[in-house]
Structure formats: C-alpha cells, structure tokens
Amino acid sequence: MDTRAWIERFAAVIDDRGAELTELDRRAGDGDYGTNLRSALAKVRANLAADDPRTAGEVFTAVSNAFLHTGGTSGPLFGMWFREFAKGLGDEVSAGSLARAAGEAEATVRRLGGAEVGHKTMVDAMVPAAEALAAAAERGADVETALKEAAAAADAGARSTEALLAKRGRASYVGEHARGVTDPGALTVAWFFEAATK
C-alpha cells in the first residue's frame, strides 16, 4: 500500500472537485470550505516535499500537521483524524492496522467535536468507513478489499447526510436550508477512501 500515492490522489481529487464542496457549503454553511480544504492540501504537498516521508506513519504525520495548521473547525478535526492514522500505521499497512486506526480516529473526532452519526457532519462518513474496515479485517480481507468496502460505506454515509437536519457544525445554524444538501465534510471523507482504491 503506497500511502503517499494515496494522499497525492486525494489531493488531486480535491483540486478537481473542491468547487463542488464550496458550493455545498455555500448552500448550507458559509461557503469557505473548499477554499480551506485546498489550502490545507497545499500545506500537505509542501510537507510531503519537505519531509520526504518513508513510512505510512510519516506520510500521515505530514498530512495531520498540515490540517492542524489550517484554521476553522474542520481543519483541526481532520488534523486529529489523520493523526490517529499516523499513530496507528507503521511501516506496513494491513487491513487490521487500518481498521484499528480508523476506529481510534473516528472516536477522537466524535470526542473533540461532540458530533454523532446522524448530526450531518464528517462523522456520518467516518464511522461507517471504520466499521467496514473492522468487518473486512475481521474476516481476513486484504488491504485493497478492505479499503474498497470502506469507500463504499463512506460514500453511502455521505449520501445519507443529504436528507438530514444538521445538529452540529456550521450547517446547524441554517436549519431547514441545509436539508437536501450533502455535508461537504462527509463527502471529503468519502473521496479520501475512494482515492485509496484507484
């Protein structure tokens, strides 16, 4: 599993489709989400170039630091999410280590942000992805299969936010206006796992 290539594909997806996220945030928040995310990923690329990480742990540390240096609310939360991947993944990435890291990561984001599944936030994609990884690891699936299933689960989770009323995050201030709008944070998580499978 080449995690650096995974992150570079993720950054490329955000380059291509960041404007879609901003449009979702414009409809249900304050419209700066895609811009902040692109700025975080510019820092990710700079960190990868400067640190030249060799292990998955080092790659995700570079990613985490970039997000933690980005402002707003989603920046630090993604920073702490990626940080658990940095802590949990060493030299070798297995379905088991990914499942454990993703489980710790979603728990950290829930604890820090106070959001649960159904609140229309990034957590709505993080939790099903972690559960899919755990289920795949449990039956001994390989990394590629586990990540494919995580991507499908995260995508379904992100799509489920469309019908929800927001309970946390910026969209919670706009009430019914946000119904019918997919949460951009959840979609980012789905794209992250999708980038692993290409």
Place this chain on the structure above:
Amino acid sequence: MAARQLVNDPDDFVREALEGLQRAHPDLVRYHEDPAYVVRARQADKVALVSGGGSGHEPLHTGFVGSGMLDAAVPGAVFASPTAFQIRAAIAAADRGRGVLLIVKNYTGDVLNFRIAAELAADDGIETRTVLVDDDLATDGQEDGAPGRRGTAAVVAVEKICGAAAENGASLDELAALGERIVSSARTLALALEACTQPGQDRPSFDLPDGEIEFGVGIHGEHGVGRRPYAPVRELVGDLTKPLVAALGLDRGDEVIAIVNGLGATHGLELSVVHRELGEFLDGLGVRIGRALVGSYVTALDMRGCSITLLRADDELLALWDAPVRTPALTW
C-alpha cells in the same frame, strides 16, 4: 487606509503589538513569535496557567502574564482562535512538570482548539485540566446542544484568583475546582453605544442609529440581543445589574467582587460613573461590593460601551483576589 487607527499593515498588527508588549515589559514577559505565544520572563515552580483566544481583547490575555496570574497566553488573529499547535507550544513552554490549567472562554473555535491542544499535550506527557468560562447572561437559556453562554469578563477573575492560588501551591485538581466555582458564581452583561471597527477597515461591524444602544453584546463586534433608546447611566446600569442579581440569587448581606469593564473606547471617567451607579443600585439591595476592578480589561477592539460582572464573594475568594499580582495590565 482610513485614518482612525494607528496601524502599519493590518496583517502585521498583532505581531507588532506583541513586540511592543515585550519591549515595554522585558522583566515580565517574553514573546515567542513562531508559533505565537507570550510566556513569563521568569517562570515559577508551580502548576502553570495558560489562557488565550482571539486578539482584539487586550489587555486580555497577554497583559495578564506575570507573577500571580498567567504563565502563558496564546493570541490568535483578531477575533479568531489560536491554532491547536500554538496552544500546545505555549503549554509546553509554561509547564514545570506540575500540570497546566487551561482557562478557555466559551466560543466554538477556542473550545475546539484548546481541547485538541490538551490531547496533543497529553501525548507530550503533560497533564492539563480546563476551566470553561461562560458568564455572559445575554446568551443564557439556549436549548441543549447549542454553544451555551459566551465567555467574557469573568475570565479576569478566574485568571487572577486561580493565579493567586497557584502561587500558593494549589494542585491542578484544586485549581480546576476553584475555577469552576468562580465561573458558577459570576455573571456578566454588556451594552454598546457604538460597534467596533476591525484594524484597517473604515466601517464599524454594525450600525447603531443615533440615540439607541445595543444591549447584551459580546466581545466580537456581533449584534447584541436587543436594542433600546439611550437613557441616563443610572437607568442603564440598573437594567444591566438587575438580571445579574437575580441570576446569582444575591440577597441582603451578600458580598460581591464587581468588575466594571470598558469595551475599548470608553473613558475611565465614564466607567467611574458606571461604578458609582452600580454601587448605589447594590446599596439599595443591601449587597456589598467587597472589591472592585474598574477599567478596560476585556475589550472588543474600539467598541464604545461597558460590561458589568458580579462575582459572589467569600473570604477565600477575597483573600486570593487581594494576593499580590505583577503583570503588564494588573499590578498590586
């Protein structure tokens, strides 16, 4: 550039101000530029106190770094939370191995970034406890899951009193409990006669028609909770104080610490009038002002207006309030 503020480049505003603070008080504070925080010039062997938040509230918090108060303060950009990395660095710089008390005003960004910094500090092997300051009565009574009351001028009392207890050797757990007790015994209400103007801007953050005041404002230039016609100070102070007395359940014979705070562009002479009226109002209820702090301590840039904070006092809190303090903005 509008000629209403002394600003070089708005982007350099906070950094240049912090350099100025260090030049004025080299014996008290040291400014660390990247990541930005202010730490005591001479550190003491005790539990450390760290606070912070957006800039624009000066002298809060950087002006309260020194003996008897904070060990470090973390400034964000104007009205924006510092990053978790900044806070983590300040915690590490302040820690003397006895743990760190984090004093956080209740705003979403501050709460999140301090919470993350506490987790990062735990990974560094540093123990922290957090006191969440939420004293603003204007934002009381929200439903479950809402952000809750804002944190405003009561934070000065938390920093002063917990700072004194820390110098006396209180443990991290004792300081956290003391901080929570102060917060639960203190409430604040504010009014504005004129909104603030961001550095480099030439328009205030909201317009107030002539002859009207904004009631229940916070400290970020946001609208308050109601607008009313201007009235004599006596009447305005009564309107601010009555809800505070009710919320704290103050009664004849009770004693308080009162903070009459200017929001940035209100003269000391006006604040003294406010304090006079507060005294007269409380006299009428038989509530005694045991100690008072009158001046501009928790500001919202150049907002014209004031806040009143009442803290139910007892002998322990009064003794800690009276303990010596030596910081750029508060010394006795």
